[in-house]
Amino acid sequence: MKTLSVLLRIELLKTAKRRAFWVAVGIFAAIQTISTVDGVRTAQRYPNMTFALPDSWPDILFGASGPALFFAAVVMILLFAPEFSWRTGRQNVIDGLSKERLYAAKVIVLAGLVLLFLATPIVIGVGGTLFSPSEGGPEIIRSTDLSFLGGSALNLLLFGSAALMLSALVRSAGPALGVLFLYVIIEQAIGELIARGSETIRGVTEYFPFNVAQDLGENLVHYPEALAAQNAFRAERGLPPLEFLDVKVLAIAALAYTAIFLVIAFLSMRKRDL
Template sequence: MKRLLEIELQKLWKNRASKVLILSYFILLSFIALIAAIKFDFGNFRLHIAEQGIFNFPFIWHFNTWIASIFKLFLAIVIVSMMANEYSYGTLKQNLIDGLSKKEFIQSKFLTVLLFAFGSTVFVFLMSLILGYSYSSYNEFGIVFSDMEYLFAYFIKLTAFFSFCLLLGILVKRSAFALGFLLLWSILEAIAIGLMRWKFFKDTDVYQKVSQFFPLESMSNLIKEPFSRLSVIKNLSSTISGQDMAKDYSVHFGDVTIVLVWTVIFMLISYKILKKRDL
């Protein structure tokens, strides 16, 4: 495993574009800390974002993992470019000539996917600890390290998403087309969910039960939007609607299982394509 990972890291290190994208990704993740500096003044009304509780433990685990997942496209570009370069520069064929099997090749790519997902998760964990201890009103050990399942869900979400990108990179061979296919897939899923919700299954939750099995939607379901958990949003909503918002924000075992199954499917299809393809 170490040898396979070293081969992939060497390829990435020698690619300038990949290094820039990886560094840009982690720099952008750091910008989450800048949210604490955002302030709005409207006459007598003053709003300091950090004072709204977004960096309170344990809510910060939910908030930061949801925000951080928005930037995953940067590493997705690295993944598809990594695969496209294998075909463009002939390194895939050369690796196979040098004795690397197709199974080992796929394993090396998946190890890279896991490394990216793990590195991002650790980064978000450390950044959240720093921000939490700087701004949180609750610093008790039991509170700080509760709701850690959001970090686990974040890792699983990134692993699945990068595995999907890897499959597209193998299938299409060109990074631009692979990213275009990713965009097209997300649009098709949104259209399908919209049709089920407003056309075929009106006034029912059937569309949710079906759409939870869609690849991208299942990943999205792992970490639900956190903003409606904030007290200021809840108060505003209850004032407007006259009802309290009732929403389940927890990470569910069923959602995790669906995403893990998709991850296995992505990698198996990737291997089958590579195995049958004449290189």
């Protein structure tokens, strides 16, 4: 418990003093605020458009599943990779932290970032509903909203753990960010190439890490009624229906990838010299 408190204290100090962290969080919060203000204004202008709970949860949680993904990954890399290039991680170990505890400290940072980038859109969005003229429903949150919330959290955890792993492997912020974004592009390109092949092989692409993350952050996966409406709309236009893996399968895949990324990062930290 004492170790945990020490790790938390040093990471809080490192993070709170880092200007890049506040800039990233500030930009993210600004985007969420603009989106919320837009929702409130629309509700004020057009009475048939609502901005109230629980109907607005998909809009509010979009912030936590879309842009948050990249912000969390970027901040994770900015808070971890420079520990190698500045050799401060090495100094932490010289000062008495083991390499394993240094790794544990960064897992704490990951957990903190998931909470932060999940909580920020919720706080701003829910705060916005207080200024909206729209009437809310009888319940504040539904099971589908909770599913989207969980999916967004797993989504952030998966992408954040990938960023943590790349920081530990690449050990430099710029190249780690480059590899992360390059991977996203490559995965999509491979997915499109494979999609031209057989149906069986095409199914495999659905389990690719970024695809799992994208699907978990897709509101249609969590709201069956919205998916049905969307597919009816597509059917009218002769388009094939949208299909997604089951939420539980996606959640298990996300947790499995997260575990794999964290184990790889741990082994890299333990085996490599600082």
